[in-house]
Amino acid sequence: MEALKAGAQAPDFKLPSTPDQEVSLAEFSGRPVVLAFYPADWSPVCTDQLALYSELGDEFKKYGAAVLGISVDGAWCHAAFAKDRGYRIPLLADFEPKGEVARRYGVYREDDGVSERALFVIDRDGKVHWSYVSPMGVNPGADGILQALETLPGEKRQERPKKTGAGA
Amino acid sequence: MSLIIPVGEDDHFQGSLDAPAILVEYGDYQCPNCGAAYHVVKALQERFKDDLCFVFRNMPLTQTHRHAQLAAEGAEAAAAQDKFWEMHDGLYENQANLGPGLLERLARALDLNIERFEEDLAAHHFHGRVRRDFMGGVRSGVNGTPTFFINGERYNGYADEEELAVAIEQVLNHPGSRKDSADRPHTRR
Secondary structure, rough: OOOOOOOOOOOEEEEEEEEEEEEEEHHHOOOOEEEEEEOOOHHHHHHHHHHHHHHHHHHHHOOEEEEEEEEEHHHHHHHHHHHHHHOOOOOOOOOOOOOOOHHOOEEEEOOEEEEEEEEEEOOOOOOEEEEEEEEEEEEEOOHHHHHHHHOOOOOOOOOOOOOOOOOO | OOOOOOOOOOOOOEEOOOOHHHHHHHOOOHHHHHHHHHHHHHHHHHHHHHHHHEEEEEEEOOOOOHHHHHHHHHHHHHHOOOHHHHHHHHHHHOHHHHHHHHHHHHHOOOOOHHHHHHHHHHHHOHHHHHHHHHHHHHHHOOOOOOEEOOOEEEEEOOOOHHHHHHHHHHHHHHHOOOOOOOOOOOOOO
């Protein structure tokens, strides 16, 4: 199974974000979307990864980007996890049929029954602009996402931390 | 991944910036793993002495650690009164009691100008500095805390003394591999 690459149309989906609410990709039309597939709630690596994305809310906002976490865990599990960690990004439950959205994006691991740790940045027109599959045990950080957002079509912000050395 | 903000005089460092090994930590004062790493770094400094320069940069994960930002700004406010490392050590050595009360106790114990210290915290004078460290870390591929860089390259092993020591010895045995010097061209992209 191969992850969708840049240029592919991002498949739409509708998944529970809480036990009584659903979120679809289509409702973010016109905005960039960051999809962060991760294998499971509560595992140590995801924990750092999602904490970092929660922390970067203001940075993502500069691009008008929505950030969505997705795993095969159920909505109640997500709710407990997000509450425990104080996460501010919606966590979507790819729970029934299990892993269906991960499959559509080419990042479901049949043998393990979980998704890859995979990142997609979807442009304002609903096309995959950048994708990355991280080794399972490795937290991919946020640098790749921020670089992808900077290079979105029509994106004027090209700021990089400058190599100013010491006295910045 | 490499450090995109080179180590310099503006950093908080112990040892010489010309030391053959430079260890940079991106850390959070409330993170338990950073609390453990604090003692590891002390042991490494004891072991490598003048061969090692240690640099600390702020990476507070404020959504999960509610006192982390305050502590980072507190250490910076102490730095403005030339007591960064004293505050840094005090925060890690009393990590279990981290909070506004601890900051004030440490500030008094270090004989800081309390009025100025509290004003710096209340007005968030060092918020920008802490955020700059944070974003420099994110853009260098820091993905959690603590994250270490040795001579500008991300260290991906465990934060334990023996493993870090092996990595440091490696750069000591291969001088000339420095990738963090300010005059080196920016080759990351």
